[in-house]
Amino acid sequence: MTTPAPPPPPHTTPPTDLKEAMVNRPQPAQPTSAAPGAGPTAGLTGAVYGYLNKQDYRPGQALPAGLIAHRLRVKSADVNRALKELATAGVVVHQPNGPHGNAFYLPTGKRWVT
Template sequence: MPELIQAEILLDRLPSPPREHERPHPQQAPAANDSGVPGAAPRPEVSPASEAGDPSSRLPVAAGELVARVRAAVSAYAYGETLPPTRKLGREVGAPYEHVRAALDALEAAGEVAVRQRVYRYRLDPGQLHPQDVEFDRAVRGALTKRVYAPGAALPVGLLGRRHGVASQHLARACRHLIADGLVAHRDGPAGPGYYVTTTSPSPIARAAATRKEESHNRV
């Protein structure tokens, strides 16, 4: 009995548990961002890249709007005219240097601008081959003339691109003049989606167009 009384006395001396509204809230750990690092600044959203090395993957989600603004700024310059430095162009469109550079890379992938002397960019004429695509275009036209690829055959653009210095993300640009001249078509076929030969006999119009493209390239 004395032990029970002593135990009750000790319990009475213990501090009573705090009420619900008096309980301190546990300290919340800083939320982790998408990198998994607690408290780190969240990464800016970027647009998904459908192709490896796609330059638009370095752009914000509103990449289309920025590319349109850069395209509008570039259109103020004549074909073949050297564009201003990227930082100056960024001030004109009100965008960071890195985003403007990625937008220019996207325009280059579309064949609208090109790099001169590895430093400055210039505006390309719509009918002009990109300098990096000239050898590829000439090789494909030569192979078609020699009937290396039959009509309906899949054109091995990846192999030809590696052989003639065209990166995988620029193959669409390299093939666009072949498509415009009716030599190649991008469609679904027996080998899956890709570029297929439509004819091995370029028309006089296509041959003249190829000559004009090479002449315009040589003038730059």
């Protein structure tokens, strides 16, 4: 006696309703404030820290907040907030009169620890 073939997988159709499409779309990382003592590993701050670790930025180089925001699919203002938290933790530095203007920079003489 043969066993019946399993049923085919359910066919998914694209949503026809815009509201349904918006509800079910993938969501980008959301900014969150780090809890006291959490360091640069909480929420978007942690995502920015991880992104910087994976890139080939050199000491003294300006960190492009707009590009980082684009890559992480978040707002530039949120990345700037995360960079400010990383500056408070000593991971990056903020130089209002830096070589590329008012920006966050990777400190000179420091190496990333992953």
